Amino acid sequence: MLVTVPRVGTKFVLREDWTVPMRYYASNSEVVCLAAGTQCTVRRVVVKKSCYTDFIKLHIHDKALKADQRHIEIDVRRFGCLPADVDLTTVRIDDPSPQPRTFLTPLLRGDTITLTDDWLFDLWFERRNSAMLDYCGNYTTRYDLKPDDKVKACVMAGSILKVDRVYIRQESDPNKPGWALNKGGEYNSITFYLETAAEEMYLIDALTSGTYALTHGKGGRKKRPRFWAKLRQVNTIVGDITHKATIEAAEI
Numbered sequence: 001m002l003v004t005v006p007r008v009g010t011k012f013v014l015r016e017d018w019t020v021p022m023r024y025y026a027s028n029s030e031v032v033c034l035a036a037g038t039q040c041t042v043r044r045v046v047v048k049k050s051c052y053t054d055f056i057k058l059h060i061h062d063k064a065l066k067a068d069q070r071h072i073e074i075d076v077r078r079f080g081c082l083p084a085d086v087d088l089t090t091v092r093i094d095d096p097s098p099q100p101r102t103f104l105t106p107l108l109r110g111d112t113i114t115l116t117d118d119w120l121f122d123l124w125f126e127r128r129n130s131a132m133l134d135y136c137g138n139y140t141t142r143y144d145l146k147p148d149d150k151v152k153a154c155v156m157a158g159s160i161l162k163v164d165r166v167y168i169r170q171e172s173d174p175n176k177p178g179w180a181l182n183k184g185g186e187y188n189s190i191t192f193y194l195e196t197a198a199e200e201m202y203l204i205d206a207l208t209s210g211t212y213a214l215t216h217g218k219g220g221r222k223k224r225p226r227f228w229a230k231l232r233q234v235n236t237i238v239g240d241i242t243h244k245a246t247i248e249a250a251e252i
Contacts (some may be wrong), residue, residue: 110244
């Protein structure tokens with residue numbers, strides 16, 4: 001499955017009927033029934049430390065609904081992997097010709113992704129990535145990286161990533177005035193733990209175009225290194241997602 005994490009401004013069309021309760025209603029008694037073909041736009045994404053307070057605010061493009069039902073907040077745990085055709089122009093994907101996306105996959109802290117394909121991304125030389133860089137054999141010292149430098153890293157198929165933090169800027173909506181100037185969406189990122197690594201990891205030196213195979217877990221390197229990647233590159237991951245706290249439809 002192609003990972004497709006929504007940001008503010010993401011548009012999608014449901015491929016199946018979706019019956020879902022709104023937040024803040026006693027016993028979840030207020031339920032919205034959205035038919036297949038309904039167009040929705042993400043207006044807000046709130047994902048914090050506790051998955052039980054996380055929600056996504058949607059604008060439903062359906063005039064048959066009451067006015068107060070067109071702007072609804074839905075618990076992120078109720079999304080799971082939502083069957084939907086995603087408008088690729090409203091999702092940041094670091095791919096000039098991205099494949100069609102048929103699922104929307106909001107991520108929460110504690111979710112895991114088992115890679116089914118190798119994942120190539122930019123590993124930035126930054127304090128929060130220091131554990132991952134050390135894990136890769138003290139790459140910063142060996143190659144004299146400086147702040148704002150980056151190297152290409154490749155996590156191999158079979159590795160397991162665990163989500164630790166989801167950061168979505170609320171001003172990253174391209175429809176808002178001034179978006180082209182501040183480009184808040186550039187700061188959207190996901191922080192992971194590398195729970196289980198495949199046998200080798202690769203870093204690519206952009207200066208020499210060299211590829212270095214790095215065997216993990218030797219030489220006193222830290223286990224479960226923590227690192228972050230930009231959302232536009234997270235949305236190139238191909239893998240199987242396991243949601244920690246999905247609310248099943250039967251619980252509605």
